[in-house]
Every structure is written in structure tokens, then in C-alpha cells.
Amino acid sequence: MKRTLTQKQHYLLRSLGFTIAAMALYVPANIYPFMTMKYSGQYHYTTIWDGIRTLYDENMLITATIVLAASIIIPIFKLIALLFVILADMFDVAYNVRTSLLALIEFIGRWSMLDIFLVAIMVALVKFGSFATVSADSGTYLLGCVVILTMLASATLSECYEVKLCET
């Protein structure tokens, strides 16, 4: 007996693969430091959560909220929404709900690169030789991978919708 996958199932499986990979990397991306600051001979490792707490302690509520939304809430929402759209095919979820959710994922996706930009700016600005330097740490690379993987997942999924395979 030979079973072959339909083109639609291929699309969904690929998207699911990307989503699960992103989820697996999302956990270490948050617990590993995303930035290493070295000043006056000491290293300071900052995780995303530490950064948000520092901003909050410094009374920068708006910035703290933006960073919290961009680096914690949006990726979680994106991953759950992707999983939902992929699995929605099995259940009878209305077509326009799925497409609008997909559009939302694509729209907010660009915001999740925010803290990559933040680190990039910090690294570029804070270069005082041996006195103080900032460098990107493993958390940034992991988060970058998460963002790329979710982008690939949503791109695969929207391609499936564009070629009208996932319409029913």
C-alpha cells in the first residue's frame, strides 16, 4: 500500500515543521542572555526579561511595554496563531477567520525583530574600547532564528492560501 501526501498536506506539514522548530528555540531564546555588557572589567549578562524589568524600574513604562509586547507577547501569539491556522484545517473553522488571522500574523511579524534592532543599535553605539562594550549574545541569535522560522512558517502557509489549495 502506497500513500502519497497531497500538495496541500505538504504545505501544512512544512509550515508545522517550521512552527515547532521556532517553538523549540523560543524557550532558550528567552532564558539565555541576549546582550553582554562589559564595563570596567565586569561582564553583565542581560536576558530579555531582565531588560524589561530594568526599563520598568527606570519608569520607562511605554518602552517597557513595547519591548514586552515585541519580544515576548507577539512571538507567543504568533506561534499559537500559526499552530491554530495549521490545525484549523482539521476542524471546521471558517475560511475567512483563518485568512484574517494569517494576515494578522504577517502584519505583526515585522515587530518581533524589534529587539534584534535594539541590540544592533546598542552594539553600534556603545563601543568605548576596553572601558565599555556591548555585544550580542546567544539569546539574540536564538531569537533571530525564531523570527526567521516563524516568517518561513507563515510564508509557507500564505503560499498555500495564495495558490488556493487551502481554501476548503
Added chain:
Amino acid sequence: MRNLILTLIIWMICFTAITIGVSLTYKWYRHLGKDIYIHFHDVSGLVPNQSKIMYRGVDIGTINEIELDLTTGNPRIRARIVKQAMPLLGPQSKFWVVSPEVSVGAVHNLSTISTGDYVAVFPIPGKFTEEFYGLAEAPVDHKFSAGLRVVLKANDATGIEVGSEILYHDLSIGEVGEMGLSDDGKKVMITVYIDKPYVKVIRTNSYFANVSGFYADINIFTGSKITLDSIRTLIRGGIKVVTPDFKCPLAKDGDIFKMLSREQYNALEES
């Protein structure tokens, strides 16, 4: 066929990502330490989320929070200890704050001027404990744990203080650790620590003499004489040790010696 290969490649990426994610999370979990609380009398110079707990220059933890313990009125710090260091911190471990110190004799801990103060620990392995009481200053005996500890008995401790030097041929070979009274309250007991390389200098026939301050013998008939060892002993005090010969056996840990006063010492030197 090409479709299937592409899907398989994506799933291989997925499994690689799962492996990396799980192993990194596990690694993080394995290194996750525990919080300890240390009570201090004074924590000036420590900064939350920045000051470290160091053991021989190795960072074994970070201070997360400094707060006032309302029941005692003393500051209390919360620190996260790395997992590998946990078995070292038994209930007897000693903690103290290290800050720069400039005195007549020496400059200590100059590096803390740029790195900030830190908490040093002298670990005594044992069952991991969460609550500690920090010392007001660095314990002296840990520095000399490998050396020799002898007790000097004297009538008075003029000019001697904790940290005064032990001089052998004007070379510093140790320092005064603790000072206290004898059991009957009549004599002063001074515990001194001799650095390890100089342990063999102290024999059972060695004698100690207080050379703190200066000594003036003013006599209009025979001429006046002022004895001063060095500016350091003038300000910080000092104890001279003389070993007449090296035939006698080595002194043992905890041996008691008599400390001569300046007059007794001078008289002995002239005879």
C-alpha cells in the same frame, strides 16, 4: 518527489531545532543555582544585580537584591549562587564585603575601585544553607590557613593592633590576628599568624618583642638614645621575632610565647 524531499529537509531542520532547544534548556536548568540570604551590618558599596560573590577571584554568584531586614534593622542581601558552588557553602561559610583599603603599610583590593565592591566568601563545604550572617571584616585566619598560629602573652599590648606586622630581620613574615585577655584577666593574649614560607623561622627558643612606637632613653650623663624601627611600626605597631639559633625544634600550632617589652628587648640585645 522533490516535494517530499523539501518537506523532509524542513522536518530535519525542525528536529535539529528541537535538539538544540531542549539541550540548551537542560544546560540552563543544570546551571540554575539557588538563592541565599546573607545578613550584614553594612553593605555600602554593593550594588544589586551587579556586585558579585567571589571566591579566590572566581565569580560564584550575583547579588540580586539588597533590603533592610525589618526584624533586626540590619541589611540583608539576596544572592543567586551558581550550581557548582552550592556544595561549598556549608553552614559555617564566612562572607564579608571587600572594598578598597589604603593604609600606611599597604594598599589592599585596589581592583575594587574600578569593578565595585564585592562579597568574598571563605567556603566551608557542607550541607547547603540559605541563611548566613556576614562578618564585619575579612577573617584573618583564612589567609594563613596553611601557616602557623602562635599565641603571645604580654603585660600590655601598647601600639599593637589587628594587622600589625611580625618582623623577622625587618622582613614581614606574618601579622596579628586576634587580641584578647587571658583567662585570669591579667595578661594580654595576642594571636599571630605566620605566613607559610616562614614557618620554620619560629623555634621553641624564639622570642618576640614589641617594637611599636619609638623608644627614647634620655640620660644626661650617658647620652640620649632614640630607637625607632620604621615608620610602619611607629603607626601600625609591630612585633619583632628573634631566633637565636636553629637547633631547637619547630614551634607547633597554638604554642604560647612570652612577648617582651621594648625595655626588656633592649636590655637583652645589649647583654
